[in-house]
Amino acid sequence: MRTIIKIAAAAVTLPLALLTAPAATAASPAAKQVTCGSEVQGRVVLTRDLNCTGPGLIVKTSGTTIDLNGHTLRHAGGTAEWNVPGITVGYYSDDYTRTDDVTIRNGRIEGYVYAVEAVFTERLTVEGLGTPNAISSGYSGGLTVRNSRIDGGVGLDYHGAALIEKNHLGSAGGRGGGITIRNNVFTDRGVNLYEGGDSQVTGNRFTGSGGIALGDSIRKVTVEGNSVQGALTGITLYGIWLEDIEIRNNRIRNSGWSGILVADDAQSVHDVLIEGNKVTHSGFGPYGDWEGAAPTPPGIRVAASSVEGDARDVTLRGNRVRSSAGHGIFAPGGTDGGGNRASGSKVQPDCVGVTCRR
Secondary structure, three states, X not given: OOOEEEEOOOOOOOOOOEEOOOOOOOOOOOOOOEEOOOEEOOEEEEOOOEEEOOOOEEEOOOOOEEEOOXXXXXXXXXXXXXXXXXXXXXXXXXXXXXXXXXXXXXXXXXXXXXXXXXXXXXXXXXXXXEEOOEEEEEOOEOEEEEOOEEOXXXXXXXXXXXXEEOOEEEEEEEEEEOEEEEOOEEEEEEEEEEEEEEEEEEOOEEOOOOOEEEOOOEEEEEEEOOEEEOOOOOEEEOOEEEEEEEEEOOEEEOOOOOOEEEOOOOEEEEEEEEEOOEEEOOOOOOOOOOOOOOOOOOOEEEOOOOOOOOOOOEEEEOOEEEOOOOOOEEOOOOEEOOOEEEEOOOOOOOEEOOOEEO
């Protein structure tokens, strides 16, 4: 039987202030005393808000559950330094020991740069968490983040499989493989994946300045069924070596720049399919840090590579573009897969590099 640790705490003014758990009864396991910044294990249940002037809680033992129980873990006295997390899961060791099967749920963490920071973990689950801060997970796999509001976003580094679903997020992404990002709402920087693959970005809604970006050394990624509203660029491919990418059935509206962009200086872009997307009213600004005369970006842009000798393998099929500041589709660097349509473009013809009908 795992020990249950119940944390009862009022606001504290000193680090590592003592938190006294309720007395044990015959019907419950013995409770332990813990302090802010101490290591916990077993099942930890908050009974009141917990205010700390330093780190919150530290988990190094597999199978630990921290149930915030509707309460707040808070850094008192302003935002903590970046290396002072709310909850730390896992640790660095010479033998790469992992901390497995940890759960954090049902409450709020605030006042930390990283609400949760994980390293060398497997199957960490975060659910029902609210925070204006971020979650960071590195050298780990099997992460699940669901039904949470993480305004600072979820950052991954050298990561294995991760499932990020049904959240309200500022951003998500990083480097890794086997990442699924689905059915979330994004309101800030969006999704950025690079140095990995075998990933999916599906069914998400983007309403902030960030859309979806796929960058250096990435392969076998599907971007499908997303709604992107008001991003600087809806979906962007950039960097070196992008392969086996499918961008399908997304709806992109009111992008400041292009709705879909394969960056002119992207290199080694192979086996990319852009199919069935709807791009509306793109390219009318704002343009970010652009200076000078207003540009006229197309709805979809796949220019020839700006790198001499670099060929592209990008197929455009069945896309529909309306009301662009530039051409509807500008794709001299792409292959016409047929069925593309464009109308209402401010720069004629509606399409360059592919044949379109209205």
